[in-house]
Amino acid sequence: MNQILITADRLWDGTGSPTLVRPVLRIADDKIDSVERALLPPASCSGERIDFPGCTILPGLIDTHVHLVMSAQETNEAIIAQVTSETEAQLLARIEANAQAALRSGLTTIRDCGGTKTHVQQVRDRIRRGDISGPDILACGSPITTTRGHCHWLGLVADTCDEVERAAQRMLAEDADFLKVMATGGNMTASSDPMKAQYEGPTLMRIADIGRGANKHAAAHVLSRSALPSVVAARYRTIEHCDWRVEEYRYEFDPELARKIVDQNQFVGLTMSGLARRAFLPQVKQFDIGPVKRMDARFACERQMLDFGVRYTLHSDAGVRLCPIDRFSLGLRAAEVELKLTPSEILRAVTSSAAEAICLPDRGILQAGKRADLIVVEGDPLRDLRCLEKVVAVMKAGRWYHRMM
Ligand SMILES: [Zn+2]
Known part of the structure; x- marks a missing residue:
């Protein structure tokens, strides 16, 4: 021994x-x-x-939401252009470099919430075999999304319930560790609408059920209240971003829905990405875009959710704009400023709570x-x-x- x-x-x-x-x-x-x-x-x-x-x-430390294939450049356009134009070898090299940088910065487990083809799984497996160093990685493959929907450029488009079922089965066949769905549009993809649900309730239920059938958890990206009731009803293990937005600048917390999230032991993943680090990144203040302008309302609503007792992790969404994977601690410091959490609460969110959220009870x-x-x-x-x-x-x-x- x-x-x-x-x-x-x-x-x-x-x-x-x-x-x-x-x-x-x-x-x-x-x-x-x-x-x-x-x-x-x-x-x-x-x-x-x-x-x-x-x-x-x-x-x-455990970051429950990263994108190893992305490069954290200053604009969404630059990130998307790179991911969609690079060769397989370039994509794999970045995934590997990001994984190694994550480990050096103290992340021993990361969950990748959306990449290209099976590239993240390939790097995950090389780390598992000991060929290269890196954190443990849980990979979803690519996120399931609609035609022109959020992150459609990652390549897993499915519109009807049948197509969605095939997409989920394909991810499992490609050895995904969990399933990820874009339940609403997202800020990064101009052709999608963050205020609108991308799928009906039964379709979202189908994905979560396919995951449960294979003993894998599922994660749903939610940037507005429109999709939240169906994501809660389908008992997604983690609700990524969990935005309660009902109008451009209005968030509306619903205690009844929050009660279900608590009772079903679901976790919300609060996003402390580049833009949320405004207290430390002066350039963010100059961005004249919705996600920055509504930041106060967003944090106030998240604080309501935490006071209610909803369980949470704090993730980086690393790879998105201005959010390199090895600056996880900056997002945690932003949570201290913006969400008025104590260091102990913050560290719990990225250790024991994170492990429980992504179903890894051994760490x-x-x-x-x-x-x-x-x-x-x-x-x-x-x-x-x-x-x-x-x-x-x-x-x-x-x-x-x-x-x-
Ligand atoms: Zn993400």
């Missing part, structure tokens, strides 16, 4: 419990063997022993028996989230991938 003993100034376990001072974390192979408080010098350990003075140990918490996915950061991120920018070590499944001390 391969043993590693890790000590640091602090450990935060992912559950929201108070920080453990002077912890000793024992790793055995790919799992956590024990988490203890070091009252006495740690007992001898047959394997490696490493101390991180001045640092905090945390569970590996997200530092506790005996869980997979040894962890990061070590300088300082105390529970006091200052900027510490997440100083990642000194990343371990995935008991193996160091990045260690600066």
Whole structure:
């Protein structure tokens, strides 16, 4: 058995419990063997022993919504032109580079919510085999969307219920880990309308059912209230963006609908992407576009949803404009400013809650028996989230991938 003993100034376990001072974390192979408080010098350990003075140990971070194939350029047009014109080799190279950058920045698991063909699955499998380094990836293949609908340029168009069924089956045959549907139009695709539902209720139900039949979860992109009742009725595991918008600048929270989301243990994914980082990106203020102009209304409505008790993750939507995959912490700092969440609430959303949302019960918490996915950061991120920018070590499944001390 391969043993590693890790000590640091602090450990935060992912559950929201108070920080453990002077912890000793024992790793055995790919799992956590024990988490203890070091009252006495740690007992001898047959394997490696490493101390991180001045640092905090945390569970590996989980981003539940990224797009590895996209390049985070400044305009949607530039991103779309690149994705639709590049060669297979170029697309695969970017997916791989983004995956590696994600791992270095402390993300040990990411869920890709829409790529081209089977490219993300190919990179996922190379990482799984150990051919290259990278985080664990859950991939949906491409998102299911309508003709000229949101992200139709990713290539999985289906309009009728039969076509949608075939599209979902195809994604499963291509070894997708979950199914993703664009339930409304999106901001990125000019020919789609974010205010309109793209599918009827029974069609959305069919996709979620096909997922359940294959023991896979499903995610729905929702940018307005129009599709929300059917997405809730179909019990999608995660509701991406979960926008309660009813008119251009009006959001309308509905406690009855929120009650169902809570009762059915659905998770909403709140999007802290480039535009939502306005507090830190001065150029965002100059964008004269809807998503920026209605940001205050959006955050106020999301705060209502959180106060109601809806469970949530915080994701980056990395790859979209101004949102590189290795700046996850900036989105978390934006959540602190905009949603008035505490660092502990924010970190829970991207560790234990994220793991539960995407159905990976083996991670997200530092506790005996869980997979040894962890990061070590300088300082105390529970006091200052900027510490997440100083990642000194990343371990995935008991193996160091990045260690600066
Ligand atoms: Zn997205």
